[in-house]
Amino acid sequence: MLVARNIVKRFGPETAAPALSGISLAVEAGDFACIVGRSGSGKSTLLNVLSSLLKPDAGEVLYKGASVTAMREAELNRLRGTDFAMIFQLHYLLPYLTALENVLTPFMKGLSPVSRENRERGLACLERVGLADKGRRLPGELSGGEQQRVAIARALAAGPSILFADEPTGSLDKRTGQTIMDLLADLNDAGLTVVMVTHDPQFAGLASRRIELEDGRVLGCEAAVAG
């Protein structure tokens, strides 16, 4: 479903050590892939490259056989608006929109009003993350865990095929983090492909595929043993 071939990414001058050096990997539909590694190992950079936010200096990313790296701006926008979705360590909700409005943001790209169908879809997403009754609250009126769940609902609103999650539990306490991980696991069980960056070995243990990075290289890529 998602393939990376010889990805090289360098920040700064060409003499600088690359953040990613020749990374190749594949994520299958329905995978729960977890990118792990020490701080500075290139996990987030790899996630950004895989999610199309960052262009690699060399190599390419293929999604369903099409080169994401070669896509034009409009195609990338379409991909990010439909098949790909992202959540971050911090929720990054728009603080002046209610929870429901935040979830509906992906449908506010133009002057046409959000359709009834999309509104219902947004409400269903809020319900899916257990916040159906908090749609009218502003992010500031929600707890950290609730805010992250609204961010997940927002990511789900457009019905993506892959959810990229960059340390989604990084700013949460253990218990709330576990709730978020359970939610991601449920979504994965329902068929959503998840690619997640984490430094928490416990959460990484939930993944069906584990990609370990060190100094911008894949140290190991293994599928978890079921059970």
Place this chain on the structure above:
Amino acid sequence: MNIATIPIRNLRRKPLRSLLMVLVFAIGIMSVVALNYLAGAVGASLEEKLTAFGANILVAPRKETLHVSYGGMALGDVSFEVKELEEAPTIAAIREIHHKDRLSAVAPKLVHVGKVGGQSVGVIGVDFTEEMRIKSYWALEGELPAGPGQVLAGSAAAAAFSLAPGAKFSLDGREYTVSGLLLPTGGDDDQVLFMDLHALQAATGNAGLVHFVEVAALCSGCPIEDIVTQINAGLPGVEVSALQQVVRQRMATVDFVKHLALTVSLVILLTACVMIGLSIFSAVSERKHEIGVLRAMGFPKASVYLVFSFEALAIGLAAAIVGYLGGFGLSGPMLGWLALTDGAALTFSPAHFAATIGAVLALAAAAAAWPALKAARTDPSTALITL
């Protein structure tokens, strides 16, 4: 809910900041509107007042030796060479032109060289009501002639013939009374005697005839040439000329007021635009993560541009309405404070209001263009990495 929801809600999130932005921009617009209304009103009033200091159009028979105004010619040549105009049809034709409402005075004149004690003197027959409209600067000792047997003596003429108010004297064998003396004007009026036009026409056998007509036109917003053309069209065979020097001087004064207002307005507007631009620029820097998230959700660059443009447009719209109405409301009292209410009038113009809103929106969009473009061009990964 659509893309406009994002900037509108953001403005609502920080009501005090938004209000301040609108207020500062509105004050700029208010100053511009008030200044323009004031400049217009004062310009019109000034012009009206300036018009009282002389005529700006001369209507005279064609191919005449009479020059601009009677003051510019040798009066001795005038009496026998000058062809006359028919008073009634000439005045009627002038009064009927398209821009007739712009005519503040139509002053016909008959010129005659009379004899007082064997000496020649210029005698001008005038319609004193019209004459006083273009010569409000005249200062008199005594009164204006009230009847056919009375004359008004210019200061030099009075000195030459020893005339004083109430004095009786003989002109061309007829007895006249000096009703008043014209205090020195420094012009040709000092050298002559003035009497009622119809009295002079009767005395000289020129009933119904005049030598030339001086016209004072208000020219704010209408070129003097248009009025000249219109008079010419109504009076074929008659020479109509604009006294460009007078017109230019008047228009220069009015233009100065308008240019001053325009310059100040431009400075104020430029400042307001820079302020809006800086505010949006600072918003772009502050909300970089939002831009990153929106781009990560597939928002095209144009949509990100719109988010920030709409914010500036919303501020501009509110400021334009408040600023215009405030500026118009302020102009009245300001006219009073500046003691300019005499002759100045303010009229609310819906077209001007609409044009101002359009112009302010265009300015706001232009001011926000660069920061909005910067936001649109922000690379999503850069925005998210800088989080």
